[in-house]
Amino acid sequence: MNIALIFAGGVGKRMNSKDRPKQFLMVHGKPIIVHTIELFEFHEEIDGIIVVCVKDWIPYMEEMKYRYRLDKIGKIVPGGATGQLSIYNGLCAAEEVYGAENNIVLIHDGVRPLIDAKTISDNIASVKQSGSAITCTVAKETVILVDDNNTVNDVPSREHSRLARAPQSFWLKDILEVDRKAISEGYMDLIDSCTMMRKYGKELSVVIGPSENIKITTPDDFYIFRALYDARENDQLR
Numbered sequence: 001m002n003i004a005l006i007f008a009g010g011v012g013k014r015m016n017s018k019d020r021p022k023q024f025l026m027v028h029g030k031p032i033i034v035h036t037i038e039l040f041e042f043h044e045e046i047d048g049i050i051v052v053c054v055k056d057w058i059p060y061m062e063e064m065k066y067r068y069r070l071d072k073i074g075k076i077v078p079g080g081a082t083g084q085l086s087i088y089n090g091l092c093a094a095e096e097v098y099g100a101e102n103n104i105v106l107i108h109d110g111v112r113p114l115i116d117a118k119t120i121s122d123n124i125a126s127v128k129q130s131g132s133a134i135t136c137t138v139a140k141e142t143v144i145l146v147d148d149n150n151t152v153n154d155v156p157s158r159e160h161s162r163l164a165r166a167p168q169s170f171w172l173k174d175i176l177e178v179d180r181k182a183i184s185e186g187y188m189d190l191i192d193s194c195t196m197m198r199k200y201g202k203e204l205s206v207v208i209g210p211s212e213n214i215k216i217t218t219p220d221d222f223y224i225f226r227a228l229y230d231a232r233e234n235d236q237l238r
Contacts, residue, residue, distance in 0.1 A: 004040035008110025035113035136162035
């Protein structure tokens with residue numbers, strides 16, 4: 001099985017939204033997270049979906065599941081104290097609902113609604129071939145690494161620089177094993193799944209995704225998404 005794990009366990013303080021977490025902000029009458037989930041719901045290779053949600057908003061998410069007929073959602077679970085623990089909650093739910101053996105999990109931000117079907121398919125194919133898939137974009141500008149004193153430490157070649165995005169995809173049993181090991185050793189706030197897997201010596205393969213695959217974190221991101229969404233809709237009408 002191919003399982004999408006959509007996590008939206010945070011409240012998005014940087015968005016400065018008035019009355020709801022960023023993933024539930026409305027764009028053209030539909031919450032951002034629904035735009036995201038629909039990309040997996042309508043993808044023929046995705047068999048099931050797990051959603052990790054802010055606990056107090058789970059009833060609303062359940063309502064969205066039925067309103068928009070998101071029938072592939074197998075379970076909605078609360079987030080944890082950190083992003084890593086939120087994803088872990090989702091991984092455990094995927095294991096409970098679908099089993100871990102021979103299943104692929106695509107871990108995706110609920111506020112990244114601008115991926116495409118090809119990126120999803122490429123992730124699945126990469127896991128089958130090499131055991132992992134880290135969706136990236138090619139760096140269009142120079143990346144600078146700094147030290148603790150904010151002094152330039154290294155300027156890696158742009159030719160070999162990539163920006164990690166999502167989905168980040170693995171065999172479910174592999175990432176569960178590593179996540180449980182990390183938690184047992186006291187690591188509960190690793191920045192993302194590829195950082196965690198790399199820390200434990202796992203080889204990671206890159207899938208190049210669309211440059212517009214942004215994470216909606218700030219008001220600027222929200223306006224960019226809305227503009228790109230409108231542009232896609234206009235192209236569809238021509």
